[in-house]
Amino acid sequence: MTPQRNINLFILFTILVFSAKAQGTYQLAVLKYNGGGDYYANPTALPNLITFCNQNLGTNISKDVPYIEAGSQDIFQYPMIHMTGHGNVVFSSTEAENLRTYLLSGGFLHIDDNYGMDEFIRVELKKVFPNNSLVELPFNHPIFHQKYNFNGLPKIHEHDGKRPQAFGIIENGRLVCLYTYETDLSDGWEDQPVHNDPSEKRKDALQMGANILMYAFMD
DSSP states (O other): OOHHHHHHHHHHHHHHHHHHHTTOOBBBEEOOOOOOTTTTTOHHHHHHHHHHHEEEEEOOOSSOEEEEEOOGGGGGSEEEEEEEEOOOBOOOOHHHHHHHHHHHHOOOEEEEOOOOOOHHHHHHHHOOTTTTOEOOOOOOGGGGGGSOSSSSSSOOOSSSSSOEEEEEEEETTTEEEEEEOOOOOOOHHHHHHHHHHOHHHHHHHHHHHHHHHHHHHTO
């Protein structure tokens, strides 16, 4: 990707996000990736989170949530992209560069390991940011203290008995990618009958999701 194209995409992204903020409207997207992992997992998650945010944060987010390919310029239409799944993830060099340009231009990527993604996504993120490592976010990080206060991530589902962790990639002092691990946040956003989660678990998941959304593009 040439420097001029990077500049053009940055300008496009800035215009689109500024226009959305001026109108008070937003749209989210789900990242579609290769490798065989189920990028389409939890189809009711983001629509439910959007409904929760529109009702409780006063946002005006579209309930239309498209799937966007990692290498597509369409990702520059969205201030935040969500990614989930249980298995393998593969980014080509072109896709990794496109994601890096998107994130450096002001975009935000939330990755929620739906159990089984961890060993793959860590490798692929190194393609996106070869010189940046995932760092664990401390409990006093602002993402945990937007409208709702949390001491770290809530635990929605148990798998291996590990504590939930929030990792991030920070570039020039800005959190550009949030990776939530051993929590299953997006499971907690799904329709209640899907996982039969208790109401308090779903509330915690939705409130933490609202915090992520506020941090990503409302401040």
